[in-house]
Amino acid sequence: MSVRYNKVPHIKVNASIEEAVKAMIVRQSPVLHVTGNNGEPLGWLNSLDILRVFMEDPGAAEFKKRDIRGPMRTIAEEDYLDVTGKLSDISSWAKKREYRTPYFSTTEGTAGILSLHGLLQEALNNRDREKKLREEAETRFRQLTHTLQELEKALANLFADPMIAAKLKSTVEYQDEYDPATGKIKITGVIEEGVYRHVVNILRLLTELWEQGLMELAGMHQDTLVKTAIFHDLGKVQPRLEVGEIVDPKEAFESGKFHAFRSALLARRVYHLGENLVYLIRYHHHREDELPADFPRSLLPMHRLFRLLDGLSAGISRRGSRVNLTVRGTVVQVREESAHPTYNRCLELDLYSGNAKSKPLDRRTGGIN
Ligand SMILES: [Fe+2]
Ligand SMILES: [Fe+2]
Numbered sequence: 001m002s003v004r005y006n007k008v009p010h011i012k013v014n015a016s017i018e019e020a021v022k023a024m025i026v027r028q029s030p031v032l033h034v035t036g037n038n039g040e041p042l043g044w045l046n047s048l049d050i051l052r053v054f055m056e057d058p059g060a061a062e063f064k065k066r067d068i069r070g071p072m073r074t075i076a077e078e079d080y081l082d083v084t085g086k087l088s089d090i091s092s093w094a095k096k097r098e099y100r101t102p103y104f105s106t107t108e109g110t111a112g113i114l115s116l117h118g119l120l121q122e123a124l125n126n127r128d129r130e131k132k133l134r135e136e137a138e139t140r141f142r143q144l145t146h147t148l149q150e151l152e153k154a155l156a157n158l159f160a161d162p163m164i165a166a167k168l169k170s171t172v173e174y175q176d177e178y179d180p181a182t183g184k185i186k187i188t189g190v191i192e193e194g195v196y197r198h199v200v201n202i203l204r205l206l207t208e209l210w211e212q213g214l215m216e217l218a219g220m221h222q223d224t225l226v227k228t229a230i231f232h233d234l235g236k237v238q239p240r241l242e243v244g245e246i247v248d249p250k251e252a253f254e255s256g257k258f259h260a261f262r263s264a265l266l267a268r269r270v271y272h273l274g275e276n277l278v279y280l281i282r283y284h285h286h287r288e289d290e291l292p293a294d295f296p297r298s299l300l301p302m303h304r305l306f307r308l309l310d311g312l313s314a315g316i317s318r319r320g321s322r323v324n325l326t327v328r329g330t331v332v333q334v335r336e337e338s339a340h341p342t343y344n345r346c347l348e349l350d351l352y353s354g355n356a357k358s359k360p361l362d363r364r365t366g367g368i369n
Helices: 015-028 048-057 059-065 085-097 117-158 161-168 194-211 222-231 257-268 275-282 295-317
Strands: 010-012 033-034 041-046 104-107 112-113 173-179 184-191 320-330 331-337 345-350 355-359
Touching: 010 015, 015 033, 015 048, 041 048, 048 059, 085 117, 117 161, 117 194, 117 222, 161 194, 161 222, 173 194, 173 295, 184 194, 194 222, 194 295, 194 320, 222 257, 222 275, 222 295, 257 275, 275 295, 295 320, 295 331, 295 345
Parallel strands: 010 033
Antiparallel strands: 033 041, 104 112, 173 184, 320 331, 331 345, 345 355
């Protein structure tokens, strides 16, 4: 705990003015505590009062004419203080001065004596402000925790079978850096519960599209897209890689088409999902020109949309991208901003025709260049 006061020196009531002034000078205190013969408190003596007595004394006439340069102190390095600075700096400055008067000078020519009341008031105001901010932060944190719990519950309902969420959570994803010279990647991070988070990201993007009325288009089915999102990577397996490892992605990772087939198999055999869902899951890593002849044409708009969201969600979790979606009729406009500017883009995909236009994002105007 900091010291709240400096002790004032005592002086007996029958001392002379000379003795009192000496005590003030020796103890460097402009104030003395006056006690009686038995130590009982009687009063206090202020150096200004002694000066007043001195001024009224006719015997001091000669002395009073003397130049003030004699007792004046030159402003020294330790007298300078940035009085507008931090309270903690002012406090350490005052601590160094100990008993001496807290007189200060500034480089701009201001001079003053620290105001105890003013400094205390400021410290109290700061404390009140911080307390208010902390209370606000705590309230926001409580609200967020509540929202998160609600979301967790909603998601648990959506996944229906807890085994599905558990399987998705058990599969990690990796963050990496690609070296175009060698074609290899360096593992820079491990995303725990990666596939689960990937699915949640897709569901969030789907919600953004529903809010803009996309599901009112013919060929768009909310339930189909939600289930495709949940089941599409269920059969995914990942190698165990460490951060810092450099690997050839073609050797370390199997082609996405394999897990797409396994997921489709699980969806059909274990979860008895309908034919359309199985098609969308099985071919989610197939480009449109790779699709087999029996792929239903009516599923193409959802196939295009799902592949778009699948890629965007990977960008969100693996590259920290920010994605903004806008629906214009049958066209989905995507703005993707990544920490890695080469991934920045503005894309327009017509879900009905399959036409896609991709352009780099112009950060200055926010438009397409
Ligand atoms: Fe996949
Ligand atoms: Fe995926």
